[in-house]
Amino acid sequence: MNTHESPESVPTVNIRLxxxxxxxxxxxxxxxxxxxxxxxxxxxxxxxxxLLGRFEWACDTDVTASTEEEIAAAQEEVARDMGW
Structure with a gap:
């Protein structure tokens, strides 16, 4: 988001991940x-x-504070679900 615009002044989209x-x-x-x-x-x-800023601002702390083991497990989980 541009720093001169407030979050309330721009249209937003909610995405569930x-x-x-x-x-x-x-x-x-x-x-x-x-x-x-x-x-x-x-x-x-x-x-x-x-997007990175929104992750840092809005995500649950368990996402932004994931351990190396949790990151590796998430990578495996996502890769397993690729389907292509």
């Missing part, structure tokens, strides 16, 4: 250099940074 997906995404975002992620528009990098 499988807990394992949230752990995997949060861990990936925390360990990824967003400057190295291929993008076609600067807004894509900003949207990823916004």
């Amino acid at each position: 499988w807990r394992a997906d949230a752990i995997v995404l949060f861990d990936w975002l925390m360990s990824t250099d967003l400057n190295a992620v291929p993008i076609t528009h600067p807004a894509q990098k900003q949207a990823l940074a916004d």
Whole structure:
């Protein structure tokens, strides 16, 4: 979210994530250099940074404070459910 806009002033979308997906995404975002992620528009990098910020602000502390073992288990769980 742009820092000059308040959360109440922009339209929002609620997304329910499988807990394992949230752990995997949060861990990936925390360990990824967003400057190295291929993008076609600067807004894509900003949207990823916004997603990380929302995880840090809104997620249950058990997601953002996951241990290495919990992250590995979540990765296995998500990979097992890929279907492709």
